[in-house]
Amino acid sequence: MERTWKSVFIISFSDFSLGRALYLAKALSLLRLNVNMITNKPIYAPSESETISEPELKIIKIRLPFATILYDSILGRLIVYSIFALISLLYLLKSKVNPGILYSRGPHPFTDVSCLIYKLLKHDVKVVSDITDLWPDVLKYLNINAIFKYVIMTVGYIINNVLYTKVDIIITLNEEMAKVLKSRIGKDVCIIYGSIDLNKFRPMSRKEALKKLPNNFSKLIKGKFVILYAGIMGPFQDPLVIVDIAEKVKIYPDIIFLIFGSGPFKQKLQETARVKSLDNIFIFDPVPHNLMPFIYNLADLVLLLPPMLSTPGVYEYFILALPKKFIEYSACGKPILCLTPPCVASKLCLDWKAGYHIPPEDFPNVENIIRIIKENKKLKMYLGKNSRKMAEELFSIQQATKVLRKIIHENH
Numbered sequence: 001m002e003r004t005w006k007s008v009f010i011i012s013f014s015d016f017s018l019g020r021a022l023y024l025a026k027a028l029s030l031l032r033l034n035v036n037m038i039t040n041k042p043i044y045a046p047s048e049s050e051t052i053s054e055p056e057l058k059i060i061k062i063r064l065p066f067a068t069i070l071y072d073s074i075l076g077r078l079i080v081y082s083i084f085a086l087i088s089l090l091y092l093l094k095s096k097v098n099p100g101i102l103y104s105r106g107p108h109p110f111t112d113v114s115c116l117i118y119k120l121l122k123h124d125v126k127v128v129s130d131i132t133d134l135w136p137d138v139l140k141y142l143n144i145n146a147i148f149k150y151v152i153m154t155v156g157y158i159i160n161n162v163l164y165t166k167v168d169i170i171i172t173l174n175e176e177m178a179k180v181l182k183s184r185i186g187k188d189v190c191i192i193y194g195s196i197d198l199n200k201f202r203p204m205s206r207k208e209a210l211k212k213l214p215n216n217f218s219k220l221i222k223g224k225f226v227i228l229y230a231g232i233m234g235p236f237q238d239p240l241v242i243v244d245i246a247e248k249v250k251i252y253p254d255i256i257f258l259i260f261g262s263g264p265f266k267q268k269l270q271e272t273a274r275v276k277s278l279d280n281i282f283i284f285d286p287v288p289h290n291l292m293p294f295i296y297n298l299a300d301l302v303l304l305l306p307p308m309l310s311t312p313g314v315y316e317y318f319i320l321a322l323p324k325k326f327i328e329y330s331a332c333g334k335p336i337l338c339l340t341p342p343c344v345a346s347k348l349c350l351d352w353k354a355g356y357h358i359p360p361e362d363f364p365n366v367e368n369i370i371r372i373i374k375e376n377k378k379l380k381m382y383l384g385k386n387s388r389k390m391a392e393e394l395f396s397i398q399q400a401t402k403v404l405r406k407i408i409h410e411n412h
Contacts, residue, residue: 007034007097011088011114012105013081014042015071017289019324020132020173021105023195025057027400028103031408036097038088040064043071044262044286062087074144074152085110092118101408103128104167108135109156112163126168126411130192131181134320135160160184169411174344177320190407194327195400196391201293203333203388209297220282221298224256225374227337228299230292231325233263236318237305240269241339245303246278248367255374259283260295296332300380301373304329304338304345306360319343327395330354333388335373335380339366348394354387 008028012021018039025035040062062084070076088111092102102115102125115127136156139149164170164185171190172178178189210218233239242257249255257280259269266283273281287295296302304326307318319341326345329336336355338346346357356369373380393399 007099008101010037010103011111081110089114128169201331209294212294229303230260233265235308238308330391333384335383352390
């Protein structure tokens with residue numbers, strides 16, 4: 001490699017945690033690259049500190065003290081993203097590092113703009129755009145002013161069409177998303193399913209997990225079959241489905257639900273559970289991401305929730321996704337219950353025999369499936385081992401390193 005290719009800058013905005021960006025950074029460092037990352041303190045977990053042990057990685061965290069307030073509205077988010085992208089560009093321009101690769105993790109197209117402006121000024125650099133969400137498509141499904149939505153989406157599509165023809169390499173997280181992007185952009189799209197630290201996210205006993213968590217969890221889950229969901233509560237993963245499941249299995253006093261996360265439907269979930277007097281649902285705020293391996297290992301069964309299908313068009317968007325929680329569930333060796341329409345995640349779950357898929361039309365069967373897993377410990381163990389094996393084969397940092405090595409070699 002030439003000298004300039006030895007340094008990489010990753011630009012990644014963080015809402016809950018760095019997630020994919022952090023693991024990609026480690027994958028790049030395994031290629032003996034000098035990896036720098038520009039990010040921010042997480043919006044929903046500002047006290048959390050994420051580090052990586054690789055000495056090649058330097059993290060620059062931008063302070064955005066106003067972000068939490070603005071983040072509740074679409075216009076506010078656009079402002080936050082724009083400011084983050086601008087500050088990131090200024091960091092790049094004043095940096096003494098001469099990177100050969102700028103890796104744009106998003107939000108798109110904001111960080112792509114920063115990278116391409118830098119390339120315009122500095123020339124000798126390759127720009128990688130790692131796209132895991134279709135923006136501005138997601139705005140279709142949000143309840144905002146129709147005229148504002150139309151204007152933002154139109155401008156967004158125009159910007160994307162221009163920018164994505166200018167970037168050198170486009171990466172996404174599964175074949176279905178790659179097909180959509182290729183049809184829009186007209187150029188090849190590389191695939192990295194998702195990377196995760198399999199030493200950090202791993203199967204462990206409840207006893208080991210509880211040592212890292214507050215004492216109240218020990219009493220709560222003692223002698224219980226724990227069903228867990230963690231993540232955003234909104235139209236793309238409808239948490240109200242949990243209420244329906246909890247009602248069906250409330251005849252089993254040893255089954256409880258642990259729910260971790262935030263989002264627009266969280267309050268409605270709390271209110272609905274209270275109105276229905278469901279004492280088997282326990283709802284918690286988000287926890288720092290470095291505690292999530294221990295949280296997952298409290299569970300006997302984990303949930304992947306469906307989108308709210310009453311929202312027009314949301315299914316077409318949902319089937320393209322491979323949620324980060326699915327990868328983390330798998331790495332921790334948990335049986336996965338996909339309650340979704342057929343999608344990338346449900347196909348992987350079935351192909352690897354890592355759990356069950358119950359599409360919305362078969363929802364009445366959910367009680368029976370949960371009962372079978374609860375009563376058959378050998379089956380639960382079998383599904384869990386397959387889930388972990390899926391992570392080892394598809395989601396390891398080493399697998400991401402192989403793909404990145406090939407991409408860099410072909411584009412150098």
